[in-house]
Amino acid sequence: MLKFENCRIGHDHLLYEIPLLELKRSEFVALIGANGSGKSTLMDSLIQGKFSQGKVSVEGRNWNDLKLTERAHQITLVDNHFLGFDYLKVNEYLELGRHSYTNFTGRLSAEDRSIVQKYVETLHLEKVLDQSTSTLSDGERQRVGIAKALIQETPIILLDEPTAFLDYPTKKEVMSLLGRIATESNRLVIIASHDIDFCIEYCSRILIIEKESKMLESHQQILHDELVRRAFGISS
Incomplete structure (x- = not known):
């Protein structure tokens, strides 16, 4: 894939x-490395x-x-900061996920609106559709960002630190949701994360930017201490 x-x-x-x-599709993949190691660069x-x-x-x-449009149909990056879109209504922001499929008028078709509605219901966003993106809680922001990525219907979804600043229950909710999206929607979901224990628990594959060798290593199973040693060069 x-x-x-x-x-x-x-x-x-x-x-x-x-x-x-x-x-491959249906994999939920974590990319782990020290700060400045190149997770966001990838x-x-x-x-x-x-x-x-x-x-x-x-x-x-x-x-x-x-081409740019072809890439937009294959991959999307979840932006839960809404940079440049921080005062749109949530429903307007979600509709941007269909932009690469519209014609020169930018108008959504009935099919586009049906796709938007499908993921609004999937992520239970009905109550926030009329809110400004700037008023959402951290958990709501993350779910809205994920919904827009799903609405774009790309087979690959990237997320940079999706659980940062979330409380413990919301972290678990988001990680469980991403795992279900990968398997049930047959998509490849890749997250860059420092939440090591959550990644070990929920992800089907761990990619480690190895501190010593400067190589990207792939593991389907790895213990916490070994992961820390390889990624950060220290014993936990």
């Missing part, structure tokens, strides 16, 4: 390498379609060769 071959991650200098990695490169070295492919197609 999403395949990396001989990739070197980093804009100005090497942060880490990905010799070979293939991620996500930015995927969104922008910029890999200077190596090959990244989606469903067998070279990622660098895809």
Whole structure:
């Protein structure tokens, strides 16, 4: 589904390498590394379609060769900060998820509106549709951001620190939700996270930016102490 071959991650200098990695639909994947290790750099490169070295492919197609609209139909990044959209009503913000499917008028079709309504109901957002995005709680903001990504209907969903600033019960709710989205919607969900224990509990695969070797390692099962040693170079 999403395949990396001989990739070197980093804009100005090497942060880490990905010799070979293939991620599949229905996987819930955690990307873990120290601050500044390159978690956000990888996500930015995927969104922008910029890999200077190596090959990244989606469903067998070279990622660098895809047009902007084609990439928008394959991958989306959940933005729970609503940058540039912080005073829209929630329903207006959610409708932006269909933008890449509309014609030059930007008007939503009946099918588009049906898709929006489907995910409003799935994530129980009916009560906040008329609210400004700036008035939402942290948990509501995260669910609205996830809903917009689902409305875009991409097979790959990226989330950068989706549980940051959430309380314990909401963290569990969000992680459980993302796991269900991956399996029930047959999507690849990738999160960058520092919530190690939640990732071990809920994710089907852990990707570690190895501090010593500067390589991205893939684990389907790993113990907490071993993960900490590999990612941060310390014993917990």
